[in-house]
Amino acid sequence: MTAAQFPCFHCGAEIPAGALVEERADDATLSFCCHGCHGAYLVINGAGLADFYRRREWRESGLSPQAFQGKYQESYLARFVYQAGAASAIDIIIDGIRCASCVWLNEKIIGRIAGVQEVRVNYATGRARVLFDGSRTSPAQIFSRIDELGYLPRPYTRNAAKEVALNEHKDLLFRFGTAAFLSMQLMAYAFALYAGYFLGIDEQMKNYLQLFSWLVTTPVVFYCGWPFLRGAWRGIVNGSPNMELLIATGALSSYGYSVYATFAGEEVYFETAAMIVTLILIGRLLENAAKRRASSGIERLMELCSGEAQRFKGDELEPVDPSLLRPGDLILVSPGERFPVDGTIAEEATDVDESAATGEPLPLYKQAGDQVIAGSCNLTGAVRVRCDREVEESFIARVARLVEQAQSRRAPIQRLADRISGYFVPAVLTLAVATFCWHYSVGGEFGPSLMTALAVVVIACPCALGLATPTAILAGTGAAASAGVIFKGGDILERLSRVTVAVFDKTGTLTCGTPMLVDVQPAQGLSRGEVLALAAAVERGSLHPIAKAVREYAEANGIAYPVGEELVSLAGGGVTGRVAGEAVAVGSICFLKRTGASGVPERVESPEGGIVVGVARRGRYCGALVLKDRIREDAPGLVSYFKRGGIGTLLFSGDRQECTEKAALAAGIDKAWGELSPAEKAAKIERLREEGGTVLMVGDGINDAPALSAADVGCAVAGGTDIAMETSDLVLAKPDLERLAEAHRMARRTMAVVRQNLAWAFLYNVVGVPLAMTGRLTPVYAAAAMALSSICVVGNSLKLMRTRNG
Amino acid sequence: MASSLIALMGLSLFLGCACWLVFLWAVRRGEFHDMERPKHRMLDEDEREKRRK
Numbered sequence: 001m002t003a004a005q006f007p008c009f010h011c012g013a014e015i016p017a018g019a020l021v022e023e024r025a026d027d028a029t030l031s032f033c034c035h036g037c038h039g040a041y042l043v044i045n046g047a048g049l050a051d052f053y054r055r056r057e058w059r060e061s062g063l064s065p066q067a068f069q070g071k072y073q074e075s076y077l078a079r080f081v082y083q084a085g086a087a088s089a090i091d092i093i094i095d096g097i098r099c100a101s102c103v104w105l106n107e108k109i110i111g112r113i114a115g116v117q118e119v120r121v122n123y124a125t126g127r128a129r130v131l132f133d134g135s136r137t138s139p140a141q142i143f144s145r146i147d148e149l150g151y152l153p154r155p156y157t158r159n160a161a162k163e164v165a166l167n168e169h170k171d172l173l174f175r176f177g178t179a180a181f182l183s184m185q186l187m188a189y190a191f192a193l194y195a196g197y198f199l200g201i202d203e204q205m206k207n208y209l210q211l212f213s214w215l216v217t218t219p220v221v222f223y224c225g226w227p228f229l230r231g232a233w234r235g236i237v238n239g240s241p242n243m244e245l246l247i248a249t250g251a252l253s254s255y256g257y258s259v260y261a262t263f264a265g266e267e268v269y270f271e272t273a274a275m276i277v278t279l280i281l282i283g284r285l286l287e288n289a290a291k292r293r294a295s296s297g298i299e300r301l302m303e304l305c306s307g308e309a310q311r312f313k314g315d316e317l318e319p320v321d322p323s324l325l326r327p328g329d330l331i332l333v334s335p336g337e338r339f340p341v342d343g344t345i346a347e348e349a350t351d352v353d354e355s356a357a358t359g360e361p362l363p364l365y366k367q368a369g370d371q372v373i374a375g376s377c378n379l380t381g382a383v384r385v386r387c388d389r390e391v392e393e394s395f396i397a398r399v400a401r402l403v404e405q406a407q408s409r410r411a412p413i414q415r416l417a418d419r420i421s422g423y424f425v426p427a428v429l430t431l432a433v434a435t436f437c438w439h440y441s442v443g444g445e446f447g448p449s450l451m452t453a454l455a456v457v458v459i460a461c462p463c464a465l466g467l468a469t470p471t472a473i474l475a476g477t478g479a480a481a482s483a484g485v486i487f488k489g490g491d492i493l494e495r496l497s498r499v500t501v502a503v504f505d506k507t508g509t510l511t512c513g514t515p516m517l518v519d520v521q522p523a524q525g526l527s528r529g530e531v532l533a534l535a536a537a538v539e540r541g542s543l544h545p546i547a548k549a550v551r552e553y554a555e556a557n558g559i560a561y562p563v564g565e566e567l568v569s570l571a572g573g574g575v576t577g578r579v580a581g582e583a584v585a586v587g588s589i590c591f592l593k594r595t596g597a598s599g600v601p602e603r604v605e606s607p608e609g610g611i612v613v614g615v616a617r618r619g620r621y622c623g624a625l626v627l628k629d630r631i632r633e634d635a636p637g638l639v640s641y642f643k644r645g646g647i648g649t650l651l652f653s654g655d656r657q658e659c660t661e662k663a664a665l666a667a668g669i670d671k672a673w674g675e676l677s678p679a680e681k682a683a684k685i686e687r688l689r690e691e692g693g694t695v696l697m698v699g700d701g702i703n704d705a706p707a708l709s710a711a712d713v714g715c716a717v718a719g720g721t722d723i724a725m726e727t728s729d730l731v732l733a734k735p736d737l738e739r740l741a742e743a744h745r746m747a748r749r750t751m752a753v754v755r756q757n758l759a760w761a762f763l764y765n766v767v768g769v770p771l772a773m774t775g776r777l778t779p780v781y782a783a784a785a786m787a788l789s790s791i792c793v794v795g796n797s798l799k800l801m802r803t804r805n806g
Numbered sequence: 807m808a809s810s811l812i813a814l815m816g817l818s819l820f821l822g823c824a825c826w827l828v829f830l831w832a833v834r835r836g837e838f839h840d841m842e843r844p845k846h847r848m849l850d851e852d853e854r855e856k857r858r859k
Binding site for chain 1: 808
C-alpha cells in the first residue's frame with residue numbers, strides 16, 4: 001500500500017503524482033498534497049490541537065452509537081492497517097467490553113464477516129486484533145459491524161487505549177460516587193420508615209419520607225444505573241439475556257413497585273433498588289481496577305525502553321526518544337543506564353547485568369562485537385552501541401507481547417456465587433409469579449397477593465448469597481495483607497487454594513539473586529578484616545553486584561574501611577585505586593596477574609564453586625574473597641510444605657541446566673529445566689495447565705513476566721523487578737518465602753469459610769422462601785430476616801481476621 | 807416537629823451534595839487517576855537510596 005493512495009491528511013484532496021509530502025507520526029505515515037497542508041498540520045499539531053483531526057473524523061464516546069452510523073471512512077482507517085504475513089491486520093480498541101460474554105460475542109460476530117481470518121479480543125485491555133483478507137472485506141465494514149453490536153470501535157493507538165481506559169474509569173467513579181452519596185441519604189429515610197412501621201408513624205411524615213426517598217432514588221436508578229439499563233436493552237435486542245438484564249429487572253421492579261406504593265399508601269422498597277445499583281457499581285469499579293492493573297504491567301515493561309537515548313549525529317550527541325532509533329544507529333549508553341534497544345557493542349567494553357532479563361545472576365563482560373539486550377543494565381563503562389532492532393522488535397517489546405497474549409487467553413473466572421445467581425434469580429422470579437397467581441386464583445385480592453409475591457422476592461434477595469464470597473475474601477485478603485502478602489484480587493485466593501503445581505524461578509526467587517560473600521581467605525600474615533577493608537575501600541561507590549556484596553558484608557560485620565581514591569573500574573577485570581596512599585587492585589585472579597602482582601596463587605580453592613576475587617596491595621597478593629549466589633534459607637521449608645500438601649514442585653530458569661539442577665537439589669525440588677527463554681517458560685506453564693494442573697508460578701524478573709501472566713496464580717517477591725510485581729497476582733511484601741506458605745494456608749481457610757457461608761445462605765432460603773410463599777411473612781419481616789442472615793454471614797467471615805495464626 | 811424534621815432532611819441533603827461535589831472535583835483533578843501504584847510504593851526500593859549505596 002503506498003501512501004499516495006490516501007487523500008491529503010489535512011484537506012482531504014487527492015494527491016497529484018509527484019506532489020506527495022510525508023510526515024511520520026506516532027502510529028502511521030501521514031500524506032499531504034503540498035507543503036502548505038503539511039505546514040498547517042505542523043502548526044495545529046504543535047499547538048497541541050491534534051485532536052482537531054480526530055474530532056473531524058471521529059465521534060466522541062458518550063454519543064449514541066447510531067449517531068454516526070456509516071461514518072467510518074476507509075481512507076482514515078487504511079492508515080492503521082498493517083501486513084501480518086499474507087493477511088492484512090488492524091488493531092481496534094473496543095469501548096464497552098465489560099465481561100467474558102462481551103469478548104465472546106465480539107469474537108463470534110466479527111469472525112463471521114466474510115474475509116475475516118482471525119479475531120482475538122483481549123479482555124484486559126479491550127483491544128482486538130483482526131486479521132482479514134483486504135480483497136474481501138475492509139476495516140470500515142469491520143468497524144460498522146462492531147458498531148451495530150452496540151460497542152464503540154476506534155483504531156488502536158497507545159494514546160487511544162489510555163484515553164478509553166481513563167474515560168471509562170472516570171465515568172464509573174462519577175456514577176459510583178453519586179450512587180454512594182444518594183444511597184447514604186436514602187438509608188436514613190429507610191431507617192425512619194422501618195422504625196415507623198414497627199413503632200407507629202404520623203401518616204404525613206411517612207408520606208414526606210417516601211417522597212424524599214423517591215427523589216434520591218430516581219437519579220441512582222436512571223443515571224448511575226444507566227449502563228445496566230442500556231446493557232439490558234442490548235441483551236434483549238441481540239437476543240442474548242445477560243447479567244445486566246437481571247440487575248435491571250431487580251432494580252426497576254422494586255423501583256416501580258415503590259412508586260406505586262408511595263401513592264397507594266403501602267410500604268416502599270426504594271433502598272433495594274438503590275443498593276442493587278450501588279453494590280453492582282462497586283463490583284464494576286473493582287473489576288475495572290483489575291483490568292487497568294493487567295494493562296499497567298505492559299506499560300511498565302515499555303517504560304523500561306522509554307526515557308531518552310543518546311544518539312550520535314556525526315560527532316555530536318542528540319537526545320532522542322528510543323522509538324525513533326533505527327537499525328544501524330549508533331548510541332551512547334552510560335553506566336547505570338538500561339540499554340534501550342537490542343544492539344551490538346561497537347566500541348569500549350563494560351559489565352552488563354542481565355539478571356532481570358535472562359536470569360543470569362552474575363554480570364557479564366561485554367566488549368566490541370557482543371550483543372546486548374534491551375532492558376539489561378550497563379554497570380561499569382560508557383559504551384557505544386550499534387542498534388540491531390527497533391524498540392517494537394526488541395527483547396522488552398517481545399516480552400510485552402507475550403504478556404499481552406497470555407492475558408488475552410485468560411478469561412476472568414466465573415465465581416461459584418455468580419454461577420448460582422444465574423439460576424437463582426430466574427427461579428425466584430418464577431416462584432414469585434407462581435405465588436401471586438396461586439393466591440390471586442384462590443380468591444385473594446390483588447394488593448395482598450402482590451405483597452405475598454414481593455415477600456418471596458425480598459426474603460430470597462441473594463444478599464447473603466452475594467455477601468458470602470466477597471466478605472470472606474475481604475477478611476482473608478485483609479488478614480493476608482497484615483501478614484505481608486498482598487493479594488491483587490479475590491479470585492486469586494480461590495485459585496491459590498486449588499493449586500496443584502508450584503513452579504519456581506531460580507535466580508532471585510529460590511536464590512538470593514545477588515552474589516553473597518561466603519568466605520575470606522587471607523594470605524600469610526594478614527587478617528580477614530584487613531583484606532575485607534582493602535576490598536571494600538576500593539569497591540566504594542561501584543554499581544557492580546560483587547562490590548555491593550563486599551561492602552554489605554563489611555558493614556554487617558562492623559569492619560570499618562577507609563575511603564579509596566583514584567578509583568578506576570576496568571570492565572571484565574576489576575578495580576584499581578589508592579587506599580591510604582598505597583596502590584590496591586581488586587579483581588579476578590587473571591586481572592591481578594595482569595597488573596603484575598606477585599605471590600598470586602595459580603588457583604584459589606572455592607569449596608562451593610563460587611566466584612573468586614583476589615586482592616593485591618603494593619603489587620603483592622593479600623588474599624581472596626569467595627562469593628556465591630546462595631539458596632534462600634527458607635526455600636527448602638516452603639518446598640517441603642508444598643510436597644506435604646501433595647503439590648508438585650518444578651524449577652524453571654534461564655540459567656545453565658547444570659546450575660539449575662544443583663539449585664533444585666539443594667531446595668528439594670522434584671524437577672528442573674534450565675536455559676529457558678521467557679516464551680518457553682510461558683509455553684511450559686500453558687502445557688501444565690492444558691494437562692489439567694492449576695499452576696502457581698513464583699518469579700521476580702522481566703523474563704518471568706510472561707510465565708507469571710500465563711499461570712493461574714503468579715506470585716512475585718518484593719525486591720524483584722517492577723514488571724514482575726505488575727504482572728503477578730500476589731506479592732510477598734518481603735523476600736521471605738515462608739509467607740507464601742502462610743498465604744496458601746490462608747487461601748484454604750478462606751475458601752472453607754466461603755463454603756460455610758454459601759451453605760448457610762442456601763439453608764436460610766430453603767426455610768424462608770416456603771414461609772413467604774404461604775403468606776406467613778410480610779415483606780417487612782422478610783427484610784428483617786434477610787438482614788439477620790447477612791449479619792450471620794459477615795460474622796462468620798470476620799473469624800478469618802482473628803485466626804491469622806490459627 | 808414535622809417542619810423541623812423536613813429542615814433537617816434538607817440540611818442533610820445539602821451536606822451530602824456538598825461532599826458529593828467535593829468528590830466530583832477530586833475525580834476531575836485526577837486524584838483517583840492511579841489507585842494501584844501508590845499502595846505498592848512501599849515495595850519499591852527508593853531509587854535515590856539505591857544510588858547512595
